[in-house]
Amino acid sequence: xxxxxxxxxxxxxxxxxxxxxxxxxxxxxxxxxxxxxxxxxxxxxxxxxxxxxxxxxxxxxxxxxxxxxxxxxxxxxxxxxxxxxxxxxxxxxxxxxxxxxxxxxxxxxxxxxxxxxxxxxxxxxxxxxxxxxxxxxxxxxxxxxxxxxxxxxxxxxxxxxxxxxxxxxxxxxxxxxxxxxxxxxxxxxxxxxxxxxxxxxxxxxxxxxxxxxxxxxxxxxxxxxxxxxxxxxxxxxxxxxxxxxxxxxxxxxxxxxxxxxxxxxxxxxxxxxxxxxxxxxxxxxxxxxxxxx
Amino acid sequence: xxxxxxxxxxxxxxxxxxxxxxxxxxxxxxxxxxxxxxxxxxxxxxxxxxxxxxxxxxxxxxxxxxxxxxxxxxxxxxxxxxxxxxxxxxxxxxxxxxxxxxxxxxxxxxxxxxxxxxxxxxxxxxxxxxxxxxxxxxxxxxxxxxxxxxxxxxxxxxxxxxxxxxxxxxxxxxxxxxxxxxxxxxxxxxxxxxxxxxxxxxxxxxxxxxxxxxxxxxxxxxxxxxxxxxxxxxxxxxxxxxxxxxxxxxxxxxxxxxxxxxxxxxxxxxxxxxxx
Numbered sequence: 001x002x003x004x005x006x007x008x009x010x011x012x013x014x015x016x017x018x019x020x021x022x023x024x025x026x027x028x029x030x031x032x033x034x035x036x037x038x039x040x041x042x043x044x045x046x047x048x049x050x051x052x053x054x055x056x057x058x059x060x061x062x063x064x065x066x067x068x069x070x071x072x073x074x075x076x077x078x079x080x081x082x083x084x085x086x087x088x089x090x091x092x093x094x095x096x097x098x099x100x101x102x103x104x105x106x107x108x109x110x111x112x113x114x115x116x117x118x119x120x121x122x123x124x125x126x127x128x129x130x131x132x133x134x135x136x137x138x139x140x141x142x143x144x145x146x147x148x149x150x151x152x153x154x155x156x157x158x159x160x161x162x163x164x165x166x167x168x169x170x171x172x173x174x175x176x177x178x179x180x181x182x183x184x185x186x187x188x189x190x191x192x193x194x195x196x197x198x199x200x201x202x203x204x205x206x207x208x209x210x211x212x213x214x215x216x217x218x219x220x221x222x223x224x225x226x227x228x229x230x231x232x233x234x235x236x237x238x239x240x241x242x243x244x245x246x247x248x249x250x251x252x253x254x255x256x257x258x259x260x261x262x263x264x265x266x267x268x269x270x271x272x273x274x275x276x277x278x279x280x281x282x283x284x285x286x287x288x289x290x291x292x293x
Numbered sequence: 294x295x296x297x298x299x300x301x302x303x304x305x306x307x308x309x310x311x312x313x314x315x316x317x318x319x320x321x322x323x324x325x326x327x328x329x330x331x332x333x334x335x336x337x338x339x340x341x342x343x344x345x346x347x348x349x350x351x352x353x354x355x356x357x358x359x360x361x362x363x364x365x366x367x368x369x370x371x372x373x374x375x376x377x378x379x380x381x382x383x384x385x386x387x388x389x390x391x392x393x394x395x396x397x398x399x400x401x402x403x404x405x406x407x408x409x410x411x412x413x414x415x416x417x418x419x420x421x422x423x424x425x426x427x428x429x430x431x432x433x434x435x436x437x438x439x440x441x442x443x444x445x446x447x448x449x450x451x452x453x454x455x456x457x458x459x460x461x462x463x464x465x466x467x468x469x470x471x472x473x474x475x476x477x478x479x480x481x482x483x484x485x486x487x488x489x490x491x492x493x494x495x496x497x498x499x500x501x502x503x504x505x506x507x508x509x510x511x512x513x514x515x516x517x518x519x520x521x522x523x524x525x526x527x528x529x530x531x532x533x534x535x536x537x538x539x540x541x542x543x544x545x546x547x548x549x550x551x552x553x554x555x556x557x558x559x560x561x562x563x564x565x566x567x568x569x
Contacts, residue, residue: 117553
């Protein structure tokens with residue numbers, strides 16, 4: 001009897017290992033190995049031709065002294081500040097407005113989410129034809145009012161806000177849907193109690209709705225910070241990071257250094273700094289969600 | 294909300310919602326209008342797009358322009374490859390982590406969860422070098438493999454299998470079925486809702502991925518639709534005109550919008566679960 005139990009246990013261990021092995025192999029080869037090897041590369045002066053020399057933290061020191069990289073970090077933070085609060089507030093406002101069973105709301109929910117399923121290349125193509133001063137939608141509308149066109153993408157002050165506007169249009173669906181799901185979870189009797197107290201719309205919002213969905217609000221903010229820190233396609237396609245690096249984000253910096261100048265060790269070091277930033281944001285979410293629940 | 298506003302506040306809210314809907318819809322309608330104009334007319338000015346005549350010539354040109362169909366096919370092969378690969382690997386691993394005891398299981402599971410915090414960009418340089426060494430760039434394998442490593446599916450399927458009652462499999466074991474047979478015949482069919490959600494999100498993410506195909510697929514024959522549309526956009530002067538370019542944008546959006554409409558239920562369910 002005992003022997004059979006032991007056989008069963010070792011059989012379970014063997015089959016357990018067999019079930020997990022295929023994924024673990026892929027995980028180790030395609031994620032863990034490149035992660036470790038990327039850290040190793042960041043400590044080397046390496047190029048495309050396989051030449052590689054250990055230089056310690058020199059790449060990191062160089063990054064901190066590199067005006068272009070510092071600008072890219074600043075630009076990315078600026079972009080996150082432009083997009084994340086707007087996505088959170090507009091997403092919540094849309095969720096509040098569309099959280100009912102009417103047919104009109106269902107259609108509008110579909111409309112506001114529809115852009116989210118498009119790829120970055122289609123979104124940028126659409127928005128370029130909205131923003132360009134020569135024949136864009138905004139320029140045509142301004143011209144019909146006899147106003148001059150605005151060079152959104154080639155003006156250093158306007159390039160990043162234009163990329164941010166495009167991004168908000170593209171990404172608004174997810175925060176709206178997350179808030180809608182959270183609003184469905186708010187207990188109905190809280191609203192009944194507020195109505196009995198004759199609380200107005202604002203008071204109900206501040207006292208009942210917002211406190212009930214604050215965990216979702218935190219999730220939305222952290223998810224969006226993580227997503228928007230990875231800004232790449234919009235800037236690469238719409239402005240090439242210009243003019244004069246005014247809209248160059250960290251990921252485009254990594255792309256240019258790593259895949260256009262082939263300074264691989266240096267690009268790897270920049271990607272490790274991005275990793276640390278994103279890890280910090282993810283940790284904040286983990287700790288905050290653990291603290292609340 | 295349980296109650297509605299009255300008076301000026303309500304009018305302002307409705308106006309704001311209408312404005313937001315207009316900002317949302319206008320770029321899409323503009324793209325559609327441009328795609329329906331002849332390139333010659335657009336050369337005179339894009340303002341002509343607001344009035345007829347409209348034509349389907351640009352769409353007819355797409356059907357004569359084989360590169361777009363090649364990109365579409367590449368996107369379909371890569372997206373379906375990643376989706377089925379992720380479903381298979383995640384289901385197997387999820388069942389293993391949720392139901393079978395083996396040494397080191399919990400530690401390994403936590404390590405996999407840490408993988409959720411690794412952004413693509415921080416592994417891209419080393420992965421690119423590795424794929425160069427293995428000559429995997431500009432192949433379907435090279436485009437598919439990186440998508441298989443994402444830990445999210447394993448996390449989702451493990452949670453799903455853990456929530457299933459154990460009695461389901463115990464009955465099958467008593468009948469002498471092997472573990473794989475139990476998994477295949479009993480648990481896998483019951484996990485279809487989770488498979489659908491994971492599958493549609495994986496498909497959408499892969500279809501729309503720009504970063505990895507841009508780096509790995511450098512031959513225009515191996516472009517996916519995202520990279521192909523980006524290249525036509527950046528080489529705009531060389532393409533057949535603005536109307537044709539915008540028709541490409543509309544054409545490239547259609548497959549994914551169809552997928553979105555068909556699977557909307559699972560997308561909403563997936564997002565709701567993430568919020569809860």
